[in-house]
Amino acid sequence: MLKAVNITKSYSGKMALKDVSFEVSKGEIFCLLGQNGAGKTTTINIFLGFIKKDGGQAFVGDKEVGVHDTNTLTAYIPETVQLYGNMSGIENLNFFSRLAGFSYSTPELEDFLSKTGLQKDAQHKRLSSYSKGMRQKVGIAVALAKNAEVIFMDEPTSGLDPKAKAEFTKTCKEMAAMGKVIFMATHDIFNAVELGTTIGIMKEGVLAQKMKASEINANELNQLYLETI
Numbered sequence: 472m473l474k475a476v477n478i479t480k481s482y483s484g485k486m487a488l489k490d491v492s493f494e495v496s497k498g499e500i501f502c503l504l505g506q507n508g509a510g511k512t513t514t515i516n517i518f519l520g521f522i523k524k525d526g527g528q529a530f531v532g533d534k535e536v537g538v539h540d541t542n543t544l545t546a547y548i549p550e551t552v553q554l555y556g557n558m559s560g561i562e563n564l565n566f567f568s569r570l571a572g573f574s575y576s577t578p579e580l581e582d583f584l585s586k587t588g589l590q591k592d593a594q595h596k597r598l599s600s601y602s603k604g605m606r607q608k609v610g611i612a613v614a615l616a617k618n619a620e621v622i623f624m625d626e627p628t629s630g631l632d633p634k635a636k637a638e639f640t641k642t643c644k645e646m647a648a649m650g651k652v653i654f655m656a657t658h659d660i661f662n663a664v665e666l667g668t669t670i671g672i673m674k675e676g677v678l679a680q681k682m683k684a685s686e687i688n689a690n691e692l693n694q695l696y697l698e699t700i
């Protein structure tokens with residue numbers, strides 16, 4: 472579903488990605504670890520068509536992604552989800568669904584939000600009263616309402632309390648069970664083991680390690696991470 476083939480990218484002569492290749496299948500959750508500046512966000516930005524790569528290929532499904540391409544198969548959930556504070560969760564979801572060309576009834580919109588674990592009584596409250604985790608749930612609901620097949624996330628668990636993190640993990644696993652691909656950049660080693668199906672470690676633009684999450688525990692991953700970076 473997601474394929475990187477020898478992707479390279481440099482900024483002002485400095486290499487940010489060097490021959491990055493990987494594949495992610497339907498139902499997989501790929502967690503990409505790496506120090507600040509390792510190239511995680513650059514990888515995501517190339518798949519989203521936000522920036523131009525220097526070489527290699529990025530595929531979403533059968534389609535090769537070029538710069539400024541809008542891909543209806545993908546959704547992006549940034550670290551801080553940007554929504555309208557003076558509108559409710561339902562109104563935000565309705566607005567962004569319509570922007571993407573989808574029109575839903577109120578019960579359908581409520582259903583998307585409920586799937587993410589957002590409580591019924593919160594769904595009609597203003598976004599300005601939402602916590603970070605609740606905003607993230609609306610972002611995930613937008614991805615579901617858009618019918619995105621691949622969901623990219625940047626640092627999705629940063630700043631979430633343990634309960635919100637557990638709810639996020641549950642929602643991601645449910646989305647993967649629906650056949651979605653989740654690709655996330657994260658610093659959260661423990662969450663990567665718990666949530667991921669595949670884990671990658673990036674170092675200075677190189678995908679230095681890639682393993683199945685089932686083959687490693689959190690302590691081993693922590694050790695491997697420290698040895699790799």
Ligand SMILES: Nc1ncnc2c1ncn2[C@@H]1O[C@H](COP(=O)(O)OP(=O)(O)OP(=O)(O)O)[C@@H](O)[C@H]1O
Binds near residue numbers: 483486505506510512
């Ligand atoms: N717009 C830009 N202009 C110049 N250099 C950039 C730009 N964006 C990223 N870089 C550089 O590219 C490299 C990779 O950055 P990237 O943001 O992809 O790392 P990251 O792994 O996502 O880091 P973090 O964990 O801090 O988000 C870094 O050296 C960074 O300084």
